Amino acid sequence: MTRRRGRLLAEIGTVVVAGVVAFPLYWMVLSALKPAGEIQSAQPRPWTFSPTLESFERVLTVSGFGRYFLNSVLVACAVVALSLLMSFLAAVALTRFRFRGRVVLLVMLLVAQMVPIEALTIPLFFLMRSVGEVAPAFGLNELGSLVLVHLAFSLPFAIWMLRGFVAAVPVELEEAARIDGASRLRFTWQILFPLVLPGLVATSVLAFIHAWNDFLFAKTFIISKTENQTLPQAILVFFKPEENDWGAIMASSTLMTVPVLVFFVLVQRRLVSGLAGAVKG
Amino acid sequence: MATRELVPAPAPVAVPPSRRPRRGRRDGHPAALYLAPAAVLLLGVLAYPIYQLVVISLYDYGQAEAAGNAPLVFLGLDNYAELLARTQFWVVLAKTIGFAAVCVVGSLFLGTALAVLASRVRAVPRMLLFLAALGAWATPAVAGSYVWLFLFDADFGLVNEVLAGIGFEAMAGHSWTFGTYSAFGLVALEVIWCSFPFVLVTMYAGIKGIPDEVIEAASLDGGSWPRIATSVILPMLRPLLLIATIQSIIWDFKVFTQIYVMTNGGGVAGRNLVLNVYAYQQAFAGQEYGRGAAIGVVMTLILLSVTALYVRSQRRSVEPT
Numbered sequence A: 001m002t003r004r005r006g007r008l009l010a011e012i013g014t015v016v017v018a019g020v021v022a023f024p025l026y027w028m029v030l031s032a033l034k035p036a037g038e039i040q041s042a043q044p045r046p047w048t049f050s051p052t053l054e055s056f057e058r059v060l061t062v063s064g065f066g067r068y069f070l071n072s073v074l075v076a077c078a079v080v081a082l083s084l085l086m087s088f089l090a091a092v093a094l095t096r097f098r099f100r101g102r103v104v105l106l107v108m109l110l111v112a113q114m115v116p117i118e119a120l121t122i123p124l125f126f127l128m129r130s131v132g133e134v135a136p137a138f139g140l141n142e143l144g145s146l147v148l149v150h151l152a153f154s155l156p157f158a159i160w161m162l163r164g165f166v167a168a169v170p171v172e173l174e175e176a177a178r179i180d181g182a183s184r185l186r187f188t189w190q191i192l193f194p195l196v197l198p199g200l201v202a203t204s205v206l207a208f209i210h211a212w213n214d215f216l217f218a219k220t221f222i223i224s225k226t227e228n229q230t231l232p233q234a235i236l237v238f239f240k241p242e243e244n245d246w247g248a249i250m251a252s253s254t255l256m257t258v259p260v261l262v263f264f265v266l267v268q269r270r271l272v273s274g275l276a277g278a279v280k281g
Numbered sequence B: 001m002a003t004r005e006l007v008p009a010p011a012p013v014a015v016p017p018s019r020r021p022r023r024g025r026r027d028g029h030p031a032a033l034y035l036a037p038a039a040v041l042l043l044g045v046l047a048y049p050i051y052q053l054v055v056i057s058l059y060d061y062g063q064a065e066a067a068g069n070a071p072l073v074f075l076g077l078d079n080y081a082e083l084l085a086r087t088q089f090w091v092v093l094a095k096t097i098g099f100a101a102v103c104v105v106g107s108l109f110l111g112t113a114l115a116v117l118a119s120r121v122r123a124v125p126r127m128l129l130f131l132a133a134l135g136a137w138a139t140p141a142v143a144g145s146y147v148w149l150f151l152f153d154a155d156f157g158l159v160n161e162v163l164a165g166i167g168f169e170a171m172a173g174h175s176w177t178f179g180t181y182s183a184f185g186l187v188a189l190e191v192i193w194c195s196f197p198f199v200l201v202t203m204y205a206g207i208k209g210i211p212d213e214v215i216e217a218a219s220l221d222g223g224s225w226p227r228i229a230t231s232v233i234l235p236m237l238r239p240l241l242l243i244a245t246i247q248s249i250i251w252d253f254k255v256f257t258q259i260y261v262m263t264n265g266g267g268v269a270g271r272n273l274v275l276n277v278y279a280y281q282q283a284f285a286g287q288e289y290g291r292g293a294a295i296g297v298v299m300t301l302i303l304l305s306v307t308a309l310y311v312r313s314q315r316r317s318v319e320p321t
Helices: A002-033 A054-062 A065-096 A102-114 A117-134 A143-167 A171-179 A184-213 A216-221 A231-238 A246-280 B030-057 B063-067 B078-085 B087-120 B123-138 B141-151 B158-165 B180-208 B212-220 B225-236 B238-253 B257-262 B275-285 B289-317
Strands: none
Touching: A002 A054, A002 A246, A002 B087, A002 B123, A002 B141, A054 A065, A054 A246, A065 A102, A065 A143, A065 A184, A065 A231, A065 A246, A065 B030, A102 A143, A102 B030, A102 B289, A117 A143, A117 A216, A117 B030, A117 B275, A117 B289, A143 A184, A143 A216, A143 B030, A171 A184, A184 A246, A216 A231, A231 A246, A231 B141, A246 B123, A246 B141, B030 B289, B078 B289, B087 B123, B087 B180, B087 B225, B087 B238, B087 B275, B123 B180, B141 B180, B141 B257, B180 B238, B180 B257, B212 B225, B225 B238, B238 B289, B257 B275, B275 B289
16 A cells, blocks of 8 residues: 555656656747747746747748758768768677787777867867868868767767677677678678667767767867858857847757757667667677 | 687787788788778877877967967976966866766766666656656757756746745846856756766666566565665666766766856856866967867876776776687
8 A cells, every 4th residue: 555655656756857857848849939029028938829930930041040950960960971881890890800909999999988079179170270271171160070070089989889789699690691601791791780780870879969969169160161050059149148039049959959859769779778788798 | 708709710900900901811801991991080080189189288389389470389398387386277177076076966866866766667657757858868968058048047037937936036137147156056957957867777777687586575575665775776786876977977077068158158257167168268269279288188187087997897898808
C-alpha cells in the first residue's frame, strides 16, 4: 500500500520535473508564435489565443536569415559527410589491424578530446589566414575554414565511438568473407560499412550538432563577409540597444533548435547505446 | 576483445603512418592508408595549432606583429610572468573555478537524482522525463542562452512577473544580468539545464546494469528507497560517476558561448569573465595575442591535469595488448 503510494508520488514528481525541464522550450516556441504586442508586454501569459507567424516572417524575409540558415546547413553537412568517411576508415584501421603504436594512437585520441578547443582560437585564426593565401575557399571569412576546424574537433570522438561499433562486428564474418575470396577492401565497403551504418548515424549526429551549434569560431573567422555568417552569429542582429526584438530572437532560436531536435529524436536510442559503448569500451 | 582477433596482423607501421606502405599481400598495408586522411587533418588543424599556441604565448604578439608590420620579439616567459602578476587573472581564475564547481555539482546531483527517480517509475512518466531532458540536451547553446535570458528579462520576462505576482513587488524590472552573482547564477542555471541530461542518461544506463536481484535483496531486507539509493545504487555507480564528473569538469571549465551571449561578453566591466572569454577578449578585443595565448596555455595545462585523471579512469577501456 505505502509502496504503491510512494511510487505514485515519485511518478507525479517525475512528470512535474519533466514539465519544468521542458518549459523553456515551450516558452521559446510560444514566444515565437505570439504577436508582437503580447511579447513586449509586462504581463506575459503562458498561452496565446492569436498565434501568428509574423516573427518567423520577419526573421526569414527582412533579415535575410534564409541565407545564414543555408550557410549553417552547408557547413554542418560537409562536416558530417567528411567526418563519417575519415572516422570510419580510421576506426577500421584501429580495430581491425594490428600494428605497433596502436594503443598509443588510442590514448592520443582520448587526450585529443580533452584539448580545450576554445583556447586554439588564436593560432587557428592565424592558420586560417595563411591557408587563405594558398586556398582561398578555406581562408578567413569563408565557410571552408569552419568546415576544417569542426572536422578536426569532431574526428577524435567520432573515431573513438565508431571503434566500438566496428569491434561489435564478429571477426568470423571477415574470415568467412576472406574464404569466399573477398579482398579486405571489398569486405570493408560491402560488408562492414552497411553493418556499422547505425553507429555512423549516431556519430554523424554529434558531428552535426558540433558544427551547427558553433558560435565562437563563426564569430572569430567570419569577420567582414557578413553574407557568410552562420545562424548563431546572425541572431545577434535582433539585439538592439533601444529594444530587443524578442519575437524574432525566439523565432530564430526555434529555427535553430528544430533541426537538432529532429536529429536527436531520430537517433536517440543509438546515441545512448553508442555513448554507453564508448564509456564501457 | 582484441586478443581474439584471428586475422594475421600486418607488419608494424610507424606512427604517424604517412609513409607509403610496402606492397605486401593482396591487401597491402591498409592501416596506414586508412589512417592517413584523419591523421593529416588532425596533425594540421589540431596538433599544429597547439604547438603554435605555445609559440605565440612566448612572443610579444600585438596588432603590428600580427599584421606583419613589426618584427617579432621573443619574450620567453614574460607574458606568463605579467599574467600571474595581474590581480585580474587570479580573480578570473577563481570565478572560473567557482562557476565550474557550481555547474558540475548541480548537473551531477540533478542528473543522478533523476536517474534514480526514473528507475523507479513506470514507462510513461519516465518517457516524458527523457523526452524533456533530450530536448534540453539538444538545444543549441546559443538558443538556450537566449531563451533563459528572455525568461529572466527585466521588463518582459516571466520570472519577474511571477515573482512580483506572488508578493515580491520589488522584483518587477529587476535586472538579473547586472549583479555579478545573479548573472553567474543565471548562466549556471542554463548550463546545468543543458548538461544534466548527459548525466541522467549515463547514470540511468548504469542503474539498469545493476542486477535486479541486488536491489530486490536490499528491499527484502527492509531497505527504504532513499536508503537503497544511497547505500546500494550509488556505490555501484561509482566508476560511472567518476567518468561523468571528470567529463563535466572539462565541459564546464571551458564554457564560452553561454557566458559570452548571456553576459554580453563578460558582464559589466568584465566581472563575469571566465578564463576562456578572458583569453578571447585579450586577444581579439585587446589585440594582445601573446597574452591571450598564454591564458590559453594555462587553461590547457589545468585541463590536462584533469584529463590525466580521466585517462587513468578510462584505462580499462583502452584494451591492453
